[in-house]
Amino acid sequence: MVRGHAKQAAQEAAKKKADAQKGGKSQLGEARAKGLKFTCPTCKAQSPNYKVLKEHFDNKHPKDTCPPESTFTA
Secondary structure (H helix, E strand, C coil), rough: CCCHHHHHHHHHHHHHHHHHCCCCCHHHHHHHHHHHHHCCCCCCCCEECCHHHHHHHHHHHHCCCCCCCHHHHC
8 A cells, every 4th residue: 555645646646647538539439420321210220331221120120111222311
């Protein structure tokens, strides 16, 4: 166990390090949002392309029919 001044210095250093890391923003979330263009109208699950959306419909919503790809393009 660290005592006295060393303990206080270690706590201050840890706080500075945590504050420095807190401010960063990840670019991964933005890339994911751009990549997921197709949204299932039934359950709102997102897919990167129409092929994956069609597979999703076949597996998760077998009674429903998958809407045509032209309805998803803006």
